[in-house]
Amino acid sequence: MKATDRHRAILELVRARxxxxxxxxAALGxxxxxxxxxxxxxxxxRHLVRTHGGATALIGVHEPEASLEERKATQRDQKDIIAxxxxxxxxxxxxxxxxxxxxxxxxxxxxxxxxNVHVVTNNLLAVMTLANAPGIRLTLIGGDLRGSSMSTLGPLAELTLSRLSVDKAFMGADGVVAEFGLCExxxxxxxLKECIIRRAAQVFVLADAEKLGRARQQHWTPIEREWTLITSSQADEASxxxxxxxxxxxVETV
Structure with missing residues (x-):
């Protein structure tokens, strides 16, 4: 592992806990x-604070959220294979x-x-794709529009989720840490992700290799139940x- 990759991995692990x-x-080999x-x-x-025998994150360390266009362009091939x-x-x-x-x-x-598949979603990008699919029953979760991701959230979305259940939930995230959950x-x-997890019989997290162990935002959704991670075979064993x-x-690698 290159020093730059190792440093990035250390920061992600330290920011998680x-x-x-x-x-x-042991984690990095x-x-x-x-x-x-x-x-x-x-x-x-000044990326972290040394402690006796280890390290802790600097309070408030996080990165600016990527724009929708940046996210569309990043790891496109991996995302399609995972999907x-x-x-x-x-x-x-x-x-x-x-x-x-x-x-x-x-x-x-x-x-x-x-x-004969019923799709429930707060993802407007998914809605535009599925709107004219003849075999799909489509339910849009309402709420406040988050333009940077073209998705809905907030109290109305949470209320809608409290009134339904699904067989399978497919989750995205800015990052996913094994011991900590989803980073947003x-x-x-x-x-909202916590609400989704509560209402699903099965949970799948879709994350490309770069998101594994990534802890660059400050809000977390714990997953305290069985779930499946679907990620790219480009992820190394340390991740x-x-x-x-x-x-x-x-863990399912593809």
């Missing part, structure tokens, strides 16, 4: 001496929920030819290991 040198060494050198350098650059694999989990007669985000919008494209830019996004170590998580 306080951690020590031994844990970082490098020596403890290498981890100590990396932590010293990152502390000098295609996710579509294989949808059966005739299913009621499925598509979360906001570009990967779930890609999943909508792979559902257009399905028959706003508290409303994080809470996948924390997910494989959690009994409640099934």
């Amino acid at each position: 306080d951690t020590n040198v031994e844990q970082l060494s 490098v020596s403890e001496a290498t981890v100590r050198r990396d932590l010293t350098m990152l502390a000098k650059q 295609k694999a996710a579509a294989l989990h949808v059966d005739e007669g299913d009621t499925v929920l598509l979360d906001g985000g570009t990967t779930c919008a890609a999943l909508a494209l792979h559902l257009c030819s399905r028959q 830019a706003s508290d409303q996004q994080a809470y 996948l290991a924390p997910f494989r170590a959690v009994q409640q998580i099934t």
